[in-house]
Amino acid sequence: MRMTTLLLRHVIGTACWLLLTGAGSADRAWDFNLPALDGSHFVRASSVQGPLLVNFWGSECPPCVEELPRLQAFAADHPAWTVWLVATDPAPMARAFVERRAVHLPVLRAGQNVSGLMRAAGNRDGGLPFTVALRQGRICAVREGALAPADLASIDAACTTAAAQEPRR
Amino acid sequence: MDGTTAALQCAVAGAWFAASVTALAQESPSETPAQQVTVTGKPAATQPGALKADVVKTETINAREIEKSGATNLTELMSHRPGIDAQLECSICNVRNITLNNLPGRFTTMMLDGVPIFSSVSNAHGLDMIGVNDLERVDISRGAGTSLIAPESLGGTVNMVTKRPTDTGGEVDLSSGTFGHRRAAGYASKAFTGGAVVLGGTVQRHDSVDQVGGGLSQYTGFERALLGIGAFIDDIGGFKLKARFDYIDEKRMGGPLGRDYDAVRASTSGNPFDFSKGPHAAPERDRWVVPSDGTLAAPYDDGLFGLAQIIFTRRNQFVATADRQVGDTRVRLALGYARHHQDSWFGGDADYFADQQQYYLEASAQTKLGSALLTAGINQRYEDLHSRSTSLDTSSPTFGIERIDADAYVYRTPALFVQAYDTWFNERLEVNASVRYDRNNVFGGITTPRLNLLWHHADDLSSRLAIGRGFRLPTSFFELEHAILAAPAVDRSQAKPERSRNLSYALNYADDRLAVVASLNHTRIDDFALFIDDTANSGNFLLQPARSPFTVDNADVVGTWQVTAASALTVGYEVYRYRFESIDFANSLFARPAYRVTLGLDHDSGPWDLNVRATYTGPQDLAKFYAYADTARFNLDGTPKLARSPGFWVVDLRASFRWSPAVSAYFGVANVFDYRQSRKESFLWVDRDGNLDVTQLWGPNLGRSAVAGVKLAF
Numbered sequence: 001m002r003m004t005t006l007l008l009r010h011v012i013g014t015a016c017w018l019l020l021t022g023a024g025s026a027d028r029a030w031d032f033n034l035p036a037l038d039g040s041h042f043v044r045a046s047s048v049q050g051p052l053l054v055n056f057w058g059s060e061c062p063p064c065v066e067e068l069p070r071l072q073a074f075a076a077d078h079p080a081w082t083v084w085l086v087a088t089d090p091a092p093m094a095r096a097f098v099e100r101r102a103v104h105l106p107v108l109r110a111g112q113n114v115s116g117l118m119r120a121a122g123n124r125d126g127g128l129p130f131t132v133a134l135r136q137g138r139i140c141a142v143r144e145g146a147l148a149p150a151d152l153a154s155i156d157a158a159c160t161t162a163a164a165q166e167p168r169r
Numbered sequence: 170m171d172g173t174t175a176a177l178q179c180a181v182a183g184a185w186f187a188a189s190v191t192a193l194a195q196e197s198p199s200e201t202p203a204q205q206v207t208v209t210g211k212p213a214a215t216q217p218g219a220l221k222a223d224v225v226k227t228e229t230i231n232a233r234e235i236e237k238s239g240a241t242n243l244t245e246l247m248s249h250r251p252g253i254d255a256q257l258e259c260s261i262c263n264v265r266n267i268t269l270n271n272l273p274g275r276f277t278t279m280m281l282d283g284v285p286i287f288s289s290v291s292n293a294h295g296l297d298m299i300g301v302n303d304l305e306r307v308d309i310s311r312g313a314g315t316s317l318i319a320p321e322s323l324g325g326t327v328n329m330v331t332k333r334p335t336d337t338g339g340e341v342d343l344s345s346g347t348f349g350h351r352r353a354a355g356y357a358s359k360a361f362t363g364g365a366v367v368l369g370g371t372v373q374r375h376d377s378v379d380q381v382g383g384g385l386s387q388y389t390g391f392e393r394a395l396l397g398i399g400a401f402i403d404d405i406g407g408f409k410l411k412a413r414f415d416y417i418d419e420k421r422m423g424g425p426l427g428r429d430y431d432a433v434r435a436s437t438s439g440n441p442f443d444f445s446k447g448p449h450a451a452p453e454r455d456r457w458v459v460p461s462d463g464t465l466a467a468p469y470d471d472g473l474f475g476l477a478q479i480i481f482t483r484r485n486q487f488v489a490t491a492d493r494q495v496g497d498t499r500v501r502l503a504l505g506y507a508r509h510h511q512d513s514w515f516g517g518d519a520d521y522f523a524d525q526q527q528y529y530l531e532a533s534a535q536t537k538l539g540s541a542l543l544t545a546g547i548n549q550r551y552e553d554l555h556s557r558s559t560s561l562d563t564s565s566p567t568f569g570i571e572r573i574d575a576d577a578y579v580y581r582t583p584a585l586f587v588q589a590y591d592t593w594f595n596e597r598l599e600v601n602a603s604v605r606y607d608r609n610n611v612f613g614g615i616t617t618p619r620l621n622l623l624w625h626h627a628d629d630l631s632s633r634l635a636i637g638r639g640f641r642l643p644t645s646f647f648e649l650e651h652a653i654l655a656a657p658a659v660d661r662s663q664a665k666p667e668r669s670r671n672l673s674y675a676l677n678y679a680d681d682r683l684a685v686v687a688s689l690n691h692t693r694i695d696d697f698a699l700f701i702d703d704t705a706n707s708g709n710f711l712l713q714p715a716r717s718p719f720t721v722d723n724a725d726v727v728g729t730w731q732v733t734a735a736s737a738l739t740v741g742y743e744v745y746r747y748r749f750e751s752i753d754f755a756n757s758l759f760a761r762p763a764y765r766v767t768l769g770l771d772h773d774s775g776p777w778d779l780n781v782r783a784t785y786t787g788p789q790d791l792a793k794f795y796a797y798a799d800t801a802r803f804n805l806d807g808t809p810k811l812a813r814s815p816g817f818w819v820v821d822l823r824a825s826f827r828w829s830p831a832v833s834a835y836f837g838v839a840n841v842f843d844y845r846q847s848r849k850e851s852f853l854w855v856d857r858d859g860n861l862d863v864t865q866l867w868g869p870n871l872g873r874s875a876v877a878g879v880k881l882a883f
Contacts, residue, residue: 034681035734038774039773040734060305060332090234092773092778093233096830100338111680111682111731112679112684112729113629113679117628119625
């Protein structure tokens with residue numbers, strides 16, 4: 001009886017904890033460890049030195065497809081930036097797509113929790129395309145929806161500003 | 170830990186929660202208003218915003234999973250998945266239904282692009298004819314609670330979502346395999362500014378298979394042709410239009426082997442079979458034991474046709490949906506039409522020709538009211554079945570008489586539905602509540618409320634609770650009970666809608682490398698529709714509700730771990746408890762297991778893609794499901810049938826290699842260890858009086874099979 005009561009209390013306590021706990025996503029630190037599209041290795045966002053632009057896309061999302069050339073151009077024009085594409089399509093489909101479209105940017109697989117990953121960066125609806133800019137492992141810009149050239153410029157500016165505001169070590 | 174500790178935990182958690190909510194309310198850096206966004210159907214059933222949908226999916230099978238499964242049709246795709254399976258209901262004709270939570274397959278509502286355009290007629294053989302080439306994904310909602318505004322959904326919903334191409338191109342898939350498997354499938358798409366069109370087709374054949382040696386098939390042979398045409402227009406009068414037409418033509422025959430349907434029809438005497446083959450077989454080639462007295466039955470003398478089931482099906486189907494955004498309001502129109510024609514010859518039972526029409530019309534609007542998203546709509550479902558039949562049962566008073574509409578019904582079911590979605594606690598809690606009111610011309614009004622709650626404990630942990638009711642309008646379709654055509658009439662005066670009460674809870678954890686879902690489900694079916702053979706009294710078959718409820722409780726847990734960058738391991742376990750009075754459901758159920766274990770290994774690296782699937786099906790209580798207490802079942806040697814089936818593994822392998830973006834090849838082996846029910850126990854059984862039946866079903870009906878193919882993309 002005593003054990004049952006203790007067990008019940010533990011379950012209730014745990015349930016309260018589960019119901020009421022929240023993630024510390026306000027911390028705006030954001031990281032992931034995702035497989036490369038070819039399955040050769042994992043990559044971690046926090047391992048990147050300098051600014052990192054992460055674009056979530058899918059081949060069945062017309063605005064995603066439309067903005068891929070802009071992202072390639074941005075990467076070419078801004079060598080300080082690392083630009084990664086996270087494919088929400090299954091790997092072989094994504095691979096076939098990037099080959100067909102001559103996409104040269106590094107592409108990652110989505111992992112097991114792409115919606116949670118996007119949510120942690122502020123994308124509550126799971127909408128695509130979705131772009132996150134990071135500097136030193138912290139989010140400096142977020143865009144949900146198709147990127148215009150001006151958006152990329154403002155992301156660059158926002159993250160450059162963020163970098164300038166970082167305390168000198 | 171005492172009560173104080175538990176209270177303290179709650180208080181601390183509450184304080185943490187309050188702090189999180191306050192922090193989350195702050196502006197994110199550099200966020201701008203959303204622009205053009207595509208919300209795609211991705212695998213996570215508990216993803217943010219998941220409850221906004223009209224149907225809350227509990228599982229999704231995406232295009233990649235469809236491809237790597239090697240499935241050529243819907244029933245193959247849905248087999249051996251945790252909480253989901255294809256249920257074989259006839260060894261001779263291969264009727265297969267899709268079961269959710271191991272409830273009877275006919276309780277699953279099938280939809281195409283959200284349009285319910287399938288019926289008991291089309292589900293009987295038609296699910297084998299649904300190709301999967303053109304599908305973007307299949308969304309599954311286990312339980313009525315998650316089905317929200319979907320109609321009926323007694324046990325849940327399966328929604329097939331067609332693929333909207335963004336590229337111009339195509340694919341040809343050619344394969345060949347054992348048991349005469351031949352398949353050619355093509356898919357072409359043309360994308361243009363503002364839309365796309367697709368064309369897909371499949372021709373496929375498979376031999377009937379007898380691995381016992383008695384000349385009687387365990388797997389039905391078929392010849393099948395599918396054609397689908399789809400159009401996607403992004404702006405037509407402000408509407409986004411999705412329309413699709415499908416044509417299906419299939420011939421299948423089980424029992425005798427081969428494809429010479431006319432010869433089988435003509436063979437009505439003598440014995441071409443050998444009943445002395447297989448475990449506990451008959452002592453003689455032509456005769457089996459009559460269990461009640463141990464004598465031998467009269468020699469079988471009905472020819473090939475006596476145990477044949479020949480079914481020709483043609484189906485035309487059109488589905489269209491149109492969506493338009495007007496300010497904050499989304500207007501949706503949906504249309505479905507199907508014409509299903511089945512010519513069937515069931516040796517010894519009846520010649521049966523069914524002609525069915527269905528249509529579905531829906532108009533709904535979704536708008537914002539404050540922070541809530543409200544959906545309201547109306548729909549009209551129409552389903553009629555007309556038939557022409559001739560009983561071939563020599564003991565029937567209707568023997569040899571052609572009858573019109575011995576099996577027939579017309580259902581008109583207008584409905585209203587409303588659904589409200591809102592979020593609280595900074596979108597951590599999503600709530601979706603809906604209610605439908607359907608008014609059927611035969612059964613009257615039916616109200617089905619449903620409620621879903623989704624709580625995001627964190628970005629990687631969420632809980633979903635669903636509660637709701639579902640219903641199904643019972644039909645008198647011949648496939649559910651062949652013998653009804655032997656009776657002068659089917660008395661439907663006591664029939665009631667079948668109703669379900671469902672409660673389910675799921676806990677979902679996912680990070681970059683690990684995803685785990687654990688769920689608990691409870692479903693109780695009241696007024697389970699049964700055919701009662703009352704020919705001895707009233708002379709009729711009675712369509713009436715069961716006297717007692719049928720309840721299934723189940724728990725399952727499925728985890729996928731990304732072991733390496735290229736390999737993922739999936740492990741699943743599900744356990745079931747079935748509660749029902751066996752005697753009340755005699756001859757109406759098919760055996761389901763007490764538990765199942767599923768294992769999967771996917772390796773996808775460079776050009777290679779390897780998949781292994783293993784499923785262990787636990788024992789099945791055959792005595793209970795098949796109501797031995799009402800009708801004892803015996804082998805053809807007079808010994809009792811198994812009361813409990815053995816557990817067994819089924820292992821499937823598949824490998825594909827991509828030579829170039831344009832060419833890939835694949836090879837698959839299904840049921841690698843060649844486990845067959847027929848090695849342990851025959852599908853055939855006899856009752857005490859020696860009457861033969863073919864529905865002792867619990868294990869695989871096809872042994873090891875292999876297929877190899879090539880895919881060409883352009």
